[in-house]
Amino acid sequence: MRRGLSNSSIWVTVKASGISLALAAAALLCATAFGQDSIRGANGPGPGDAKVAKLAHPLIVLKDENGQSVLTTGKPISTRQTCGGDCHDYEFITNSFHFQQGKTEMDRALLASHGAPSFNTSPGMFGKFSIIPNRQLTAADIKDPSDADMSQPEWLTKCGGCHTGGGISEYDLRGHRFLTPEAKPNGPLDPSYTIRDRDTGQVISWDWQKSGIAEADCFLCHVPKSSRGERKKEMAAGDFRWANNATLVDTGIVVRQQNGTFTYNRAAFNADGTVKPEALDISDPTLENCAQCHGFTARNTTTIQPIQHADIMRGTEKSGWIYNGAKISDTVSPNIVEKEKMDFPWDAHAAAGLICIDCHFSVNNPGRMIQEDPKKNLRYKPAEEDLAVYLRRPDHNFARGDIPPETVNLAKRDTMRACGDCHEAEKGHSFLPYKSTHLRSVACQTCHIPAVHFWAYRSDDWGFVMDTGGSRITMRGIEGSIVDPESEIRGYLPAYIPTLDKNNIQQIRPTNLITGVYWFDKSKGRPVFTWQVQNAFYAGKAAEGEFPYRPEILKAFADKDGIIDLPQAVYDTPEKIALVKGLLQKYSGVADPELRIEVVPWAMTHGIVGKKQAVRDCAACHAKNSMLARPVDLNSALPTGVPVIYRGKKLNVVNFSTKEPSFDNRVLLNSFYIAGFSRAAWVEWLGWLCVAAAILFSLLHGAIRLLGGHL
């Protein structure tokens, strides 16, 4: 549909979703702010190209923190001034979990209600302990320097590449905006104003004047050519104020100079100071925008880079999902073993053209929101907010599901468009008896993700630190290195666990299991921090990238050549555990260390296959050797006799009697009776005893009659 607006021209291809309508209205809204002369939309797609919803966002002026054009001042871009101000409600937008990551949920009662361990300070990554980084944000009220792990500035240098500014990088833990008169440290250990010095190990002050503040990085998601890699460099260097500029390096608007400073490329700007639309191209988040942080995602690519979009592939690393519309059989790289047998897409939804925001939309977007309210028995609830209100205050608490181990912003769980919101499963699945029971008890993904054809994390052990300073990591589904495109990728089969659905009904779903081994400080009631483990293992600082192990460690763990590699870095005897326990007490001041195993299920939600590839064989689940109870290898080197943690509780889900320690989900599946698979042992014994007695009686009785000649 082509629409003319007085002297301006805006090309908008209307998609039924309404997002384009929203964007068109945004143009209208912003026209007021910038004047109609500034409304010169980019050349969008032509009418009839309904697949593309292209936005003609009004032209914008990039402003600095004082609201002046950066082209004039040369200062860093302030999104608060550029995107906020007259157009979008910056405070509202950044007060959402994508920006806060738990900062607004630092409530111990809330955590307790989720069953979260008490040492977590929030349910999001900003405060939650996770076995993979083995790090945690330092609590706000610590008194002892040994309780300091990752301060707020360090968190930003490590995690700020993805976590896009706003709340966590603008406000301290008490809610004061950095660099304002109110923002002052609350003592020498205040984690918002300190960092642990890598060389001395001492907690020292952080210079916020020098680093500046990282405001919300709107560009990372709304500019197709944004660069998370460039952004990450700035965050890692502690140069927060320029991080948003770095994101725009690939657009040609910003130029990184050889000395590391940033300048603006005047050629990317119009004469009136607005940015040329083809340079910025503000739009809905594309698959590639989301992929920068969330994993391998592409509409249709046959080459999957081992390391795509810099260095993190969150969803892919954790459960091996590839959201890609291309057929697996067409994959050119990496090396997928037996790909010729997989003549189907990596993901059926990607092949159908769905993008992330089709399901994970802004929950108050009138064009996308689920307009029903089951609690009020309403199948249709008209949007309460006007489109203009949405454009000013788009809710960035994106619609989400409720899958383990995600716990951030649980108040918004199950807001996303789930399978049943699009598919009428009851009308299909004619082959399936007890349709309602199956659809209620078995997540769609269980049959529609029968296998993962990529690699994923298998284990990450911080109980033993390697000489690189890092953990002992193993992957599943690949033979070789994940960055080598020649490595053979064989994929893996999921583990199945019961989880609660939105109606509080237990449902079986597929997961990848990541097992961690780590030290827990029982005297403090929290995990032992990585720096403490390193103190126990290393005799000094790293030289040429290698840390020197203490003699005690070398004596106990090294092979005859004095080398500790993955095979040696294991706790295979109680004596080795006791040795490291002693070192932690001696060198790290950990009063009561305890080695623990934690098995973390990462739910699979992408990599969906269509009905031809889905599980249809009843015996797959119902037979004695059901896939649901398949022993999934966890880690070839798990210590025995140590507590096993599963979803925050001590629960032994590890079977050590198999060749390699494997996941034993029998105790979890006890809540399900699966016909053909489940057995009541006494019934089987008694039943077969009766049958055997009947047969035996008949045979004996008949034989005696026969022998006596009285048959």
Next chain:
Amino acid sequence: MNSQIPLYALHERMWHWLQAAGMICLILTGMAIHYPDRFGIFGSMANAVRWHSWIGFALILNAFLGIFYHMTAEKYHHFLPRMDDFTGAAVRQARFYFYGIFKGEKHPLDIDPRHKLNPLQKITYILLLNILLPFQIVTGVLMWGADRWSGTFARIGGLWVLAPAHTLGSYLFLSFLIGHIYLSTTGPTPLSLLRAMITGYHVEEEKTQ
């Protein structure tokens, strides 16, 4: 010379054989459900479930037709044990099965259209038709209706209660079936009782003097 005693009417024989066929089919489909990987004769577990349900309902219908026939034809008394059937007669019958039959003794009960069942049969059928069969019907129908009346199904304990109960009942039925088939060979000749249930007549050899 042989004499033929009319023993089983057509209705009774049809009822019996339909019941027998139904039970065997239910046991086979039940095995396919209970052991889906080892007993795949029905193609898939889903097919076995469907057949099991249909045959189950057919058997229920047959059971009701049987009740109707036995009530209207006033033949229910064959199944009603007298007090003596629990005591002296039962002991005599048991003694025959465990001793007399090996000595070639005469069956304690003469074959008579008015007394078709021996005391142990009466006791067995009382238990089978009044307890085990209804038990299987109730547990089976509740499981069949798991999707239809899920609340009731869950309140009873769901599959955790119903499936093992139904399975145990099935084992008991299978045990009965084995015993029943074997005991059908304990007539004057191994096949005489079976023949009677097919033709309706019991053939008795007349004694020659």
